[in-house]
Amino acid sequence: MMNNALMKSILVTALGVLLIAAGYADLDGYWDKPSTKSNHDWSALEKNMRPEACAQCHESQFNTWKLSRHSKAYSSGLIGQFPDMGHGQGNDCLRCHAPLDEQLYSGEPDMLKSLSILRKHPQGFDLNANLDSPEAKLPLRHSGVSCAVCHVRSGNRFGPPRKNDNTLGFIKTETHGGFTASKKFEQSGFCAECHQFPQRYAINGKPLENTVFEWQQSRFSKQGKQCQGCHMPDRQHTFKGIHDKDFTRQGLDIQVNKKHGLAQLKITSTNIGHAFPTYVTPKVLVSAVALGKRGEVLKTWRWEIVREVFYGNGWQEKQDTRLMPDESRRYVADNPPKASQSVRFDIKVVPDNFYKSVYQSLLDDDLQADAKVLIQRALDETHTNDYVLFSDVVKL
Ligand code: HEC
Ligand code: HEC
Ligand code: HEC
Ligand code: HEC
Ligand code: HEC
Incomplete structure (x- = not known):
C-alpha cells in the first residue's frame, strides 16, 4: 500500500503538471524555476528578452525601471562575494537578484567571466546595443530584476488587467502573441516571493526580511492599499525606497x-x-x-x-x-x-x-x-x- 507522504507528493506533482499545462492558472507556480525559453515563431524583437527590446514599445516603463534598484540588482556588492562562495551558492542568491533560468550560472567559468564583464560595464543594460545582432552586448543576467523576470514565462507575457478593462485571462493582441491578465499583479502577494523570508528563518520571532508580514499587520492592508499603491504609483515602475x-x-x-x-x-x-x-x-x-x-x-x-x-x-x-x-x-x-x-x-x-x-x-x-x-x-x-x-x- 502506498504511504500517505508518497500519495501526497504524487498528487502535488500531478496538480503541478495540470497547472503548467493551463499556462500558470492565475500565476500558480509562476516562481518555480522561471524561464522565458520558447519556440514561438515571432520576430527577433518580440523574442528578445533584454529590457532594451521591451523599451522599443514600452518606453515609459523602461525609463522609470532603469532608474530603480531592480535594474541594479545584479550588483557589484552581490557578485563580488561569489568567488568566495562558489557558483552554486551564488545561484541561490540569484533566486531574488536575477532568478530566470537563463540568468543563472552554468558553472564556475561562466560566473568568473561575468565578474569581469560587470567590471567593464557597471550598468546591466545598454540602449545603444545593436538589437539586430544575435547577441545583445550584455547577458540577460546583468539586467537583474528585469522586465522578463516579472512579466515573461515561456515567452508569454503576463501583466495586470488593462486600465479601465476588467477582462482577465488570455487576451489576444497583434504583438508577442497577446498577454495574460491577472489581478495578482495588483496585489502585495506578487512582491512576497523576494521581499518576505519564511517564518522558519526567524531571529527573535521575526525573519530578516519581514516586509509583507509587517504590511499585513498594518492599517494599509485593511484599507486595501497594496505595495504597488506606494511603490508603483499609477503603475509607474519607480520602486523608490529608503535610498530616495x-x-x-x-x-x-x-x-x-x-x-x-x-x-x-x-x-x-x-x-x-x-x-x-x-x-x-x-x-x-x-x-x-x-x-x-x-x-x-x-x-x-x-x-x-x-x-x-x-x-x-x-x-x-x-x-x-x-x-x-x-x-x-x-x-x-x-x-x-x-x-x-x-x-x-x-x-x-x-x-x-x-x-x-x-x-x-x-x-x-x-x-x-x-x-x-x-x-x-x-x-x-x-x-x-x-x-x-x-x-x-x-x-x-
Ligand atoms: C513590438 C512592440 C512590443 C515589444 C517589443 C514588447 N511589447 Fe509588450 N506589448 C505590446 C503591445 C502592443 C501590447 C498590448 C497592449 C494592449 O493591447 O493592451 C503589449 C502588452 C504587454 C503586457 C501586458 C500589459 C497589460 O496591460 O497588462 C506586458 C506585461 C508586456 N507587454 C510586457 C513586455 C515585455 C516584458 C517585453 C520585453 C521582454 C515586451 N512586452 C515587448 C508591444 C510590445
Ligand atoms: C518587480 C517586478 C516588475 C518589473 C521588474 C517590471 N514590472 Fe511591469 N509591472 C509590474 C507590476 C506589479 C505591474 C502592475 C502594477 C499595478 O497594477 O499597480 C506592472 C505593469 C506593467 C505594464 C502594464 C502597464 C499599464 O499601465 O497598464 C507593462 C506594459 C509593464 N509592466 C511592462 C514592464 C516593462 C517593459 C518592464 C521593464 C522595463 C517592467 N514592466 C518591469 C511588475 C514589474
Ligand atoms: C524577483 C525578485 C523581486 C520581486 C518579484 C520584487 N522585488 Fe523588489 N527588490 C528585489 C531586489 C533583489 C532588490 C534589491 C535591489 C538591489 O539594490 O540590489 C529589490 C529592491 C526593491 C526596492 C528598493 C529598496 C531600496 O532600498 O530603495 C523596492 C521599493 C522594491 N524592491 C519594491 C518591490 C515591490 C513593490 C514589488 C512588487 C510589485 C517588488 N519589489 C518585487 C527583488 C524583487
Ligand atoms: C529572498 C530574496 C533574496 C535573496 C535570496 C537574496 N537577496 Fe540580497 N537583497 C534582497 C532584497 C529585497 C534587497 C534589498 C533590501 C533592502 O534594501 O530593503 C537585497 C539587497 C542586497 C544587497 C545590497 C544591495 C546591492 O545589490 O548591492 C546585497 C549586497 C545583497 N542583497 C547580497 C545578497 C547575497 C550575497 C545573497 C545570497 C547569500 C542574497 N543577497 C540573497 C533579496 C534577496
Ligand atoms: C503606505 C505606503 C507604503 C506601502 C503600502 C508599502 N511601502 Fe514600502 N516603503 C514606503 C516608504 C515611504 C519607504 C521608505 C522608508 C522606509 O524604508 O521605511 C518604503 C521602503 C521600502 C523598501 C526599502 C526598505 C529598505 O530598508 O531598504 C522596500 C524593499 C519596500 N518598501 C517594499 C515594500 C513592500 C514589499 C510592500 C508591500 C508588502 C510595501 N513596501 C508597502 C512606503 C510604503
Whole structure:
C-alpha cells in the first residue's frame, strides 16, 4: 500500500503538471524555476528578452525601471562575494537578484567571466546595443530584476488587467502573441516571493526580511492599499525606497517644539506600509546638539532607529527600535547645560549601513582580483547613498 507522504507528493506533482499545462492558472507556480525559453515563431524583437527590446514599445516603463534598484540588482556588492562562495551558492542568491533560468550560472567559468564583464560595464543594460545582432552586448543576467523576470514565462507575457478593462485571462493582441491578465499583479502577494523570508528563518520571532508580514499587520492592508499603491504609483515602475530622500520624507510626519522648557522632536510613521526602516540593513540616526551663544556645541544626544542583528552562537538580535506604521516616537534633549540658547535636531539616513561593514571585512581578506575591484566599488557607493533627511533648530 502506498504511504500517505508518497500519495501526497504524487498528487502535488500531478496538480503541478495540470497547472503548467493551463499556462500558470492565475500565476500558480509562476516562481518555480522561471524561464522565458520558447519556440514561438515571432520576430527577433518580440523574442528578445533584454529590457532594451521591451523599451522599443514600452518606453515609459523602461525609463522609470532603469532608474530603480531592480535594474541594479545584479550588483557589484552581490557578485563580488561569489568567488568566495562558489557558483552554486551564488545561484541561490540569484533566486531574488536575477532568478530566470537563463540568468543563472552554468558553472564556475561562466560566473568568473561575468565578474569581469560587470567590471567593464557597471550598468546591466545598454540602449545603444545593436538589437539586430544575435547577441545583445550584455547577458540577460546583468539586467537583474528585469522586465522578463516579472512579466515573461515561456515567452508569454503576463501583466495586470488593462486600465479601465476588467477582462482577465488570455487576451489576444497583434504583438508577442497577446498577454495574460491577472489581478495578482495588483496585489502585495506578487512582491512576497523576494521581499518576505519564511517564518522558519526567524531571529527573535521575526525573519530578516519581514516586509509583507509587517504590511499585513498594518492599517494599509485593511484599507486595501497594496505595495504597488506606494511603490508603483499609477503603475509607474519607480520602486523608490529608503535610498530616495523625498520618498522617505513623505512617509513621515516630523515635528520639533518646546515643551516644559525642553526641546523635543517627534517622528510619526504616517505613510509607510511596514516598519521604518523595513529590514536590517539601513540605519537612521537621530541626534540633537545644544548650542551656546556663539553657536558652540555644549552637549550632544544620539539615538538610533534600526533593527540590529549580529552573528554569534547563531544569529541574534541586538536591538529593534524601528517605527511600526502609525507609531510615534519622541526624542527629548533633557538636562541641557544652563548656557544653552538653542537645540538643533538632525535625522541622518544610512541606507546601506550593514553592508558597509560586510564590504570592509571582505576587503580585509584576500579577494579574487575582479571581486576586489567590485567590492571596493560597492563600498564607495554605500557612502554616496547617505543623506540628511531633516534638520531644524528649537530656540530655548
Ligand atoms: C513590438 C512592440 C512590443 C515589444 C517589443 C514588447 N511589447 Fe509588450 N506589448 C505590446 C503591445 C502592443 C501590447 C498590448 C497592449 C494592449 O493591447 O493592451 C503589449 C502588452 C504587454 C503586457 C501586458 C500589459 C497589460 O496591460 O497588462 C506586458 C506585461 C508586456 N507587454 C510586457 C513586455 C515585455 C516584458 C517585453 C520585453 C521582454 C515586451 N512586452 C515587448 C508591444 C510590445
Ligand atoms: C518587480 C517586478 C516588475 C518589473 C521588474 C517590471 N514590472 Fe511591469 N509591472 C509590474 C507590476 C506589479 C505591474 C502592475 C502594477 C499595478 O497594477 O499597480 C506592472 C505593469 C506593467 C505594464 C502594464 C502597464 C499599464 O499601465 O497598464 C507593462 C506594459 C509593464 N509592466 C511592462 C514592464 C516593462 C517593459 C518592464 C521593464 C522595463 C517592467 N514592466 C518591469 C511588475 C514589474
Ligand atoms: C524577483 C525578485 C523581486 C520581486 C518579484 C520584487 N522585488 Fe523588489 N527588490 C528585489 C531586489 C533583489 C532588490 C534589491 C535591489 C538591489 O539594490 O540590489 C529589490 C529592491 C526593491 C526596492 C528598493 C529598496 C531600496 O532600498 O530603495 C523596492 C521599493 C522594491 N524592491 C519594491 C518591490 C515591490 C513593490 C514589488 C512588487 C510589485 C517588488 N519589489 C518585487 C527583488 C524583487
Ligand atoms: C529572498 C530574496 C533574496 C535573496 C535570496 C537574496 N537577496 Fe540580497 N537583497 C534582497 C532584497 C529585497 C534587497 C534589498 C533590501 C533592502 O534594501 O530593503 C537585497 C539587497 C542586497 C544587497 C545590497 C544591495 C546591492 O545589490 O548591492 C546585497 C549586497 C545583497 N542583497 C547580497 C545578497 C547575497 C550575497 C545573497 C545570497 C547569500 C542574497 N543577497 C540573497 C533579496 C534577496
Ligand atoms: C503606505 C505606503 C507604503 C506601502 C503600502 C508599502 N511601502 Fe514600502 N516603503 C514606503 C516608504 C515611504 C519607504 C521608505 C522608508 C522606509 O524604508 O521605511 C518604503 C521602503 C521600502 C523598501 C526599502 C526598505 C529598505 O530598508 O531598504 C522596500 C524593499 C519596500 N518598501 C517594499 C515594500 C513592500 C514589499 C510592500 C508591500 C508588502 C510595501 N513596501 C508597502 C512606503 C510604503
